[in-house]
Amino acid sequence: MTGTSKTLLEAYNNSAHPLTGHSPRTIEVLTKALAAWDPETESDIYGTGRVISQFESKLASYLGKPSAVFFPSGTMAQQIALRIWCDEKGSRKAAYHPLCHLEIHEEDGLKELHGIEPVLLADKDRLITLEDVKSLPEDTACLLLELPQREIGGQLPDYEELEAISTYCRKRKIRIHMDGARLYEILPYYGKTAAEVCSLFDSVYVSMYKGVGGVAGAILAGDETFTKQSKVWKRRHGGDLISLYPYILSSEYYFDERVARMGTYYEGAKELAAMFNQCHGVSTVPQIPVSNMFHVHLKGTKETLEPLLLRINEETGIGFTTRLWEVTPSSCYFEVSIGDRYTAVPKERLYEAFRKLHEAMEKAV
Amino acid sequence: MTGTSKTLLEAYNNSAHPLTGHSPRTIEVLTKALAAWDPETESDIYGTGRVISQFESKLASYLGKPSAVFFPSGTMAQQIALRIWCDEKGSRKAAYHPLCHLEIHEEDGLKELHGIEPVLLADKDRLITLEDVKSLPEDTACLLLELPQREIGGQLPDYEELEAISTYCRKRKIRIHMDGARLYEILPYYGKTAAEVCSLFDSVYVSMYKGVGGVAGAILAGDETFTKQSKVWKRRHGGDLISLYPYILSSEYYFDERVARMGTYYEGAKELAAMFNQCHGVSTVPQIPVSNMFHVHLKGTKETLEPLLLRINEETGIGFTTRLWEVTPSSCYFEVSIGDRYTAVPKERLYEAFRKLHEAMEKAV
Numbered sequence: 001m002t003g004t005s006k007t008l009l010e011a012y013n014n015s016a017h018p019l020t021g022h023s024p025r026t027i028e029v030l031t032k033a034l035a036a037w038d039p040e041t042e043s044d045i046y047g048t049g050r051v052i053s054q055f056e057s058k059l060a061s062y063l064g065k066p067s068a069v070f071f072p073s074g075t076m077a078q079q080i081a082l083r084i085w086c087d088e089k090g091s092r093k094a095a096y097h098p099l100c101h102l103e104i105h106e107e108d109g110l111k112e113l114h115g116i117e118p119v120l121l122a123d124k125d126r127l128i129t130l131e132d133v134k135s136l137p138e139d140t141a142c143l144l145l146e147l148p149q150r151e152i153g154g155q156l157p158d159y160e161e162l163e164a165i166s167t168y169c170r171k172r173k174i175r176i177h178m179d180g181a182r183l184y185e186i187l188p189y190y191g192k193t194a195a196e197v198c199s200l201f202d203s204v205y206v207s208m209y210k211g212v213g214g215v216a217g218a219i220l221a222g223d224e225t226f227t228k229q230s231k232v233w234k235r236r237h238g239g240d241l242i243s244l245y246p247y248i249l250s251s252e253y254y255f256d257e258r259v260a261r262m263g264t265y266y267e268g269a270k271e272l273a274a275m276f277n278q279c280h281g282v283s284t285v286p287q288i289p290v291s292n293m294f295h296v297h298l299k300g301t302k303e304t305l306e307p308l309l310l311r312i313n314e315e316t317g318i319g320f321t322t323r324l325w326e327v328t329p330s331s332c333y334f335e336v337s338i339g340d341r342y343t344a345v346p347k348e349r350l351y352e353a354f355r356k357l358h359e360a361m362e363k364a365v
Numbered sequence: 366m367t368g369t370s371k372t373l374l375e376a377y378n379n380s381a382h383p384l385t386g387h388s389p390r391t392i393e394v395l396t397k398a399l400a401a402w403d404p405e406t407e408s409d410i411y412g413t414g415r416v417i418s419q420f421e422s423k424l425a426s427y428l429g430k431p432s433a434v435f436f437p438s439g440t441m442a443q444q445i446a447l448r449i450w451c452d453e454k455g456s457r458k459a460a461y462h463p464l465c466h467l468e469i470h471e472e473d474g475l476k477e478l479h480g481i482e483p484v485l486l487a488d489k490d491r492l493i494t495l496e497d498v499k500s501l502p503e504d505t506a507c508l509l510l511e512l513p514q515r516e517i518g519g520q521l522p523d524y525e526e527l528e529a530i531s532t533y534c535r536k537r538k539i540r541i542h543m544d545g546a547r548l549y550e551i552l553p554y555y556g557k558t559a560a561e562v563c564s565l566f567d568s569v570y571v572s573m574y575k576g577v578g579g580v581a582g583a584i585l586a587g588d589e590t591f592t593k594q595s596k597v598w599k600r601r602h603g604g605d606l607i608s609l610y611p612y613i614l615s616s617e618y619y620f621d622e623r624v625a626r627m628g629t630y631y632e633g634a635k636e637l638a639a640m641f642n643q644c645h646g647v648s649t650v651p652q653i654p655v656s657n658m659f660h661v662h663l664k665g666t667k668e669t670l671e672p673l674l675l676r677i678n679e680e681t682g683i684g685f686t687t688r689l690w691e692v693t694p695s696s697c698y699f700e701v702s703i704g705d706r707y708t709a710v711p712k713e714r715l716y717e718a719f720r721k722l723h724e725a726m727e728k729a730v
Contacts, residue, residue, distance in 0.1 A: 026407055026408065027399060027404060030610075040392075113601055216609075232472050233472075237604075238440035238444065238602055241438050243390070245392060246395055
């Protein structure tokens with residue numbers, strides 16, 4: 001017990017060695033990026049202007065798609081992608097995983113704004129397989145695949161299965177959309193370029209603030225017909241702002257800085273997951289990460305585990321997480337995403353924290 | 366003729382004395398505002414955190430409403446306001462002016478996303494009157510009034526008529542929503558506080574980048590029940606970004622700086638409109654402005670007027686406008702919005718430009 005009423009979040013934010021992410025989410029993230037640009041750089045204006053069109057071209061090229069559109073959020077971009085594919089087919093059916101972002105984090109925007117009826121594929125705790133996809137109703141307009149599947153620790157299908165799913169969808173005229181919120185992060189594991197993975201999809205969304213660490217924003221890419229329609233829907237959603245440059249310029253700055261580091265984050269995730277898996281009562285999902293992220297599952301109640309993690313934080317300066325989620329009455333989990341911070345953590349401190357975690361877990365559970 | 370192929374926009378952007386707006390739309394607008402904040406200021410996170418909640422409280426108080434929500438755009442905020450009022454009444458009918466922003470600038474988002482059927486009130490070239498409002502179908506959920514009515518030069522009803530419309534709507538259980546994109550700008554003319562004008566409305570949208578001159582963003586205000594629902598819709602629209610602080614901090618900075626200057630902008634608009642009205646073949650709508658804005662109507666074709674304005678720009682450094690819109694085959698108009706720049710324009714240059722405009726118009730039309 002720490003003897004204080006500090007929360008995990010407070011302790012994490014004040015810890016000398018937080019393990020996850022890039023840096024605190026302060027306004028310095030933006031000011032640092034803006035300082036790299038000429039102050040006389042002209043704002044984008046309602047989706048036009050050099051600042052936005054250059055970055056859109058750059059990302060279209062990176063993703064190997066003819067065209068790309070900058071959006072303020074992935075929520076907006078993905079609903080719009082699914083709407084376009086549903087309208088194309090004249091169907092209201094789009095298929096995705098039961099723990100898809102659109103299903104659990106968007107207040108049912110897809111249903112309420114677009115009248116789209118999702119077809120939920122697979123069980124909550126596993127990936128969508130080719131077999132699942134083969135069960136899709138004939139009038140399904142679109143399949144959304146999230147790579148990696150975040151809510152189950154960032155799992156990925158084998159690349160061969162992904163190819164088979166894509167081939168099947170194209171044969172059956174089912175559009176295939178990628179939720180690539182963490183696309184950059186999986187490229188080292190697949191050993192593919194972004195363009196190679198994207199070639200399996202008709203439309204792709206990538207995030208500019210997760211692994212890249214920008215302020216906010218998203219890119220939606222596909223062919224010209226698709227992106228042209230997406231701009232109309234962007235305006236309808238209220239996303240065609242007079243100026244999106246705060247997000248665009250910070251996206252470009254951190255994209256240039258961090259995309260090349262994804263391999264380092266991936267190696268860090270594997271190293272760190274192995275340390276968790278050596279502790280009593282602790283295991284990771286996936287056991288061996290396939291991106292920069294994984295989930296840490298711990299035996300024990302929140303009441304037992306929180307003070308335990310707080311004490312290790314206080315004694316070693318290592319911040320494991322900002323929060324615990326209860327899985328069952330006697331187990332919890334938290335999410336780890338490796339960014340710039342991990343390589344700066346002194347190894348001896350890290351080993352000390354893991355020794356303490358192992359010992360404390362042995363005593364506690 | 367200038368002998369060059371410069372466009373009005375290019376000439377305006379390079380002119381020594383542009384008449385309208387505050388400053389060029391460069392990224393310096395943002396960096397200047399951010400420099401006023403501690404770099405360690407924490408980002409808002411999905412609509413929570415001090416940065417967003419403090420500004421929302423400040424604007425709620427300014428507008429005299431119990432609650433306010435920061436939105437990335439007015440397009441998003443206003444569709445949502447109308448949706449909430451329509452759902453409350455179980456009706457799909459919302460009434461507004463034929464030149465309402467939702468009708469002409471939003472790609473029919475209100476219809477396509479929310480299934481709302483607008484009731485168009487009044488003719489295109491005049492304000493909505495109490496008589497128009499009395500003709501509304503019984504099942505109208507909501508009336509949107511834009512103060513001032515931008516597309517007709519920024520006209521305003523008498524305050525007594527506004528009060529009568531509000532009283533009528535409340536008696537008939539028709540919700541009344543303000544498109545207050547330029548609310549601050551009309552307060553000097555009405556001689557009222559924002560809270561006094563807003564008290565006539567159930568919900569209010571104000572812009573953070575027009576008169577205020579922020580980067581982008583909007584506030585939607587009303588009672589707690591209303592704003593709580595608006596946050597759910599904001600997430601559905603994809604507007605609940607992980608970080609909105611670039612817009613919030615710049616909004617607050619320029620709000621603090623400029624709201625007190627609205628009287629100066631209004632006086633400038635009246636002065637400038639009088640100069641236009643003294644020129645041959647030129648008149649303003651309204652003749653005497655009631656805010657910082659007005660429209661300038663000029664006899665003559667675009668082909669006649671563009672080189673004429675370019676020449677005056679070149680000779681005097683005065684930039685009148687970035688663009689001409691054709692009204693009829695033989696008349697054009699442009700919009701004027703007075704901001705910080707106007708007071709810095711040397712008066713002798715201004716008078717010279719107007720002498721030249723008068724003379725050129727006498728020759729040309």
